[in-house]
Amino acid sequence: MKFNRKSRYLAGFLFLTVCVLLFFCLNLLTGSSQMTLSKMLGVLTGNSSDTTAQNILLRIRLPRISAAFLLGGALSVSGFLLQCFFGNPIAGPFVLGISSGAKLAVALVMVTALQIGISVSSWMMVLASFLGAMLSMGWILLISGKVRSMSLLIVSGVMLGYICSAVTELIVAFADDANIVNLHNWSMGSFSGTDWQDVRLMTAIVLTCVILTFLMSKPLNAYQLGEAYAENLGVNLKKFRITVILLSSILSACVTAFAGPVSFVGVAVPHLMKTLFGTAKPIIIIPAAFLGGGVFCLGCDLLARNLFAPTELSISTVTAVFGAPVVIWMMLHRSMKKYE
Amino acid sequence: MNDNLLRTENLIVGYGKHIVVQGLDFSVNPGEIVTFIGANGAGKSTLLKAISAQLAPLAGTVYLHEKAHISERELAKIMSVVLTVRIDPELMTCEDVVSSGRYPYTGRLGILSEHDRQKVAEAMEMTHVTELRDRAFLKLSDGQRQRIMLARAVCQEPEILVLDEPTSFLDMKHKLELLMLIRRLAKEKHIGVIVSLHELELAERVSDRILCIRNGKIDRTGTPEEIFKDDYIRALYQISCGTYHPVTGAELESVKGQPEVFIIGGGGTGIPVYRRLQRQGIPFACGILHENDIEYPVASALASEVITEEAFEPVSEMQFQKAAAVLEKCRSVICACTEFGTMNQKNLELLKLAETSGKIITENS
Numbered sequence: 001m002k003f004n005r006k007s008r009y010l011a012g013f014l015f016l017t018v019c020v021l022l023f024f025c026l027n028l029l030t031g032s033s034q035m036t037l038s039k040m041l042g043v044l045t046g047n048s049s050d051t052t053a054q055n056i057l058l059r060i061r062l063p064r065i066s067a068a069f070l071l072g073g074a075l076s077v078s079g080f081l082l083q084c085f086f087g088n089p090i091a092g093p094f095v096l097g098i099s100s101g102a103k104l105a106v107a108l109v110m111v112t113a114l115q116i117g118i119s120v121s122s123w124m125m126v127l128a129s130f131l132g133a134m135l136s137m138g139w140i141l142l143i144s145g146k147v148r149s150m151s152l153l154i155v156s157g158v159m160l161g162y163i164c165s166a167v168t169e170l171i172v173a174f175a176d177d178a179n180i181v182n183l184h185n186w187s188m189g190s191f192s193g194t195d196w197q198d199v200r201l202m203t204a205i206v207l208t209c210v211i212l213t214f215l216m217s218k219p220l221n222a223y224q225l226g227e228a229y230a231e232n233l234g235v236n237l238k239k240f241r242i243t244v245i246l247l248s249s250i251l252s253a254c255v256t257a258f259a260g261p262v263s264f265v266g267v268a269v270p271h272l273m274k275t276l277f278g279t280a281k282p283i284i285i286i287p288a289a290f291l292g293g294g295v296f297c298l299g300c301d302l303l304a305r306n307l308f309a310p311t312e313l314s315i316s317t318v319t320a321v322f323g324a325p326v327v328i329w330m331m332l333h334r335s336m337k338k339y340e
Numbered sequence: 341m342n343d344n345l346l347r348t349e350n351l352i353v354g355y356g357k358h359i360v361v362q363g364l365d366f367s368v369n370p371g372e373i374v375t376f377i378g379a380n381g382a383g384k385s386t387l388l389k390a391i392s393a394q395l396a397p398l399a400g401t402v403y404l405h406e407k408a409h410i411s412e413r414e415l416a417k418i419m420s421v422v423l424t425v426r427i428d429p430e431l432m433t434c435e436d437v438v439s440s441g442r443y444p445y446t447g448r449l450g451i452l453s454e455h456d457r458q459k460v461a462e463a464m465e466m467t468h469v470t471e472l473r474d475r476a477f478l479k480l481s482d483g484q485r486q487r488i489m490l491a492r493a494v495c496q497e498p499e500i501l502v503l504d505e506p507t508s509f510l511d512m513k514h515k516l517e518l519l520m521l522i523r524r525l526a527k528e529k530h531i532g533v534i535v536s537l538h539e540l541e542l543a544e545r546v547s548d549r550i551l552c553i554r555n556g557k558i559d560r561t562g563t564p565e566e567i568f569k570d571d572y573i574r575a576l577y578q579i580s581c582g583t584y585h586p587v588t589g590a591e592l593e594s595v596k597g598q599p600e601v602f603i604i605g606g607g608g609t610g611i612p613v614y615r616r617l618q619r620q621g622i623p624f625a626c627g628i629l630h631e632n633d634i635e636y637p638v639a640s641a642l643a644s645e646v647i648t649e650e651a652f653e654p655v656s657e658m659q660f661q662k663a664a665a666v667l668e669k670c671r672s673v674i675c676a677c678t679e680f681g682t683m684n685q686k687n688l689e690l691l692k693l694a695e696t697s698g699k700i701i702t703e704n705s
Contacts, residue, residue, distance in 0.1 A: 087428065218450030222443050226427045228394055233443040233496075234416030280431040283449060 023298035072297025073290035078251035079266025092266030093252030097160030102256035105132025129257035188314035189260035217282035264323025351400035378553035416444035420496035441496035463495035482509035599625035655686035
């Protein structure tokens, strides 16, 4: 049994790593401009003088791939944190309205900044997004303190999401014509248009947060037994709660700031990983969710770019198509297990 | 009194402005089992929460090893708990749940050492749950879960074990097993145990000291012998319908009225008959019982009239006449008693009296 478990973990991580590499290459190779394997290898090893290929790969595709991978991982880890925290398997940054809150804040800042004619730096976007995420989080915490019902919490989160989206639409509708396209694209969710500067910033934020989350896997594990037992085991609940809220908010805010709202990744991927690894142990699931979320978003981005090329789909369209069935399957599976 | 494991000083517990229990001064020594009893809602759970630092006391102090302030990590090594809250650990095997008890001893990432694994195995052995090791926790019965939670608490290697109604979901066999285990932990490992129980007969058997909570304070403290006497339990639980006797336990309310049936009992033979008549709602009289007869408490709780004799004295003529007079007024007589000796010779005469008047009915009719 012990051996089985260990080899299952090993196999799981191996599988995820292979998937990451596979989708990485696929994403590099495909797109509106033709690319061959030899050309790609040439550019990557620095032996190619084909500047167009160089530009496409290094300036457009590689940053985009990095963004999809990092942000996907961030979303999924953020979702796992929220699920642990609320003891609710379908909690996630999108479902709880945190992403939408962040989106609203970013839209507000963008429109205001454009109106008064200053350019918005990535830092400002992240900050605005974080503030929006925290406001939504505050609302959700308020609700969760008042009601103990899981479904009510989700419903209020979804409603909050709708309200924020509606207000965002309103802002977009009144935005300056010149920027409306840009803003509209962003508010639908997309990894396109990411440059290396963005990638550097998101790498710093996401990796820091994910490593910090990983270091929290011990108290998270204790917390899975419920607050009372966690406290008895020596978890400082106040500190723990604040850390979890901050980490999950920063992670989902970072995603929203760079790619707009991306749905279902936060709920579906942690669940898929739990099923794949046969455990909910944070020490396994946190790195697995990060890799899995990355793979999931790489795959979805691949489809978003190529399915109806040259028209690009919004990333949420694709993640919803693959993520939502997972969530439905999970909920059915759970309610059936109860009557076993 | 420096060897107190735990001591409270003028502790007041409650929620917000609502005081649940106040003026708590008590201590627990190593190897001692201290039991809280009291009616539903008396505040036992609240009190246990305050002791285990889950709930900040409204006033007063809990001292552990005479220290008032203790870090969470220290506390986790001194005290473990088994609570009534249901847990919902996703995809965890029983071993995983038990292993969580090693939390205070593991490093930053909570990875178990060989020593930790051994402690987990020992704890599971001790609580007889080794065979459940790889089962999913959520698929267990409530009783099995309770034993897993106890194993978890044991492998935390506490000096004090706090258990909130640990027997609630268990059947009789597992109740006894659990209490035996608690005794072993107390006596062998010198763990101080603080437990709240509803089953009085178990509390009486397992506790070294019993604290009775009533009207928001500790009403009485003492050994089981001191608590389980007279009518105290009845007062503690404010039993107004029915009775509670320290030996024979709880009885329902007696059927009032003119006795219709007379029972000749003794030595415990009459108890099932009394209880049956009570169920059927038939008022009855019984006799002649010695005051130290095992069935006397039941008879006096259920019968409209009991004719008695002093302990260890042969039944006197006076009491016999009294019994005969009552028997005369009853429409039938049941003789539950099967043995007659010097002391209850008169009961045999009562039986003959009943036979001649044709009132006697056999036990199974």
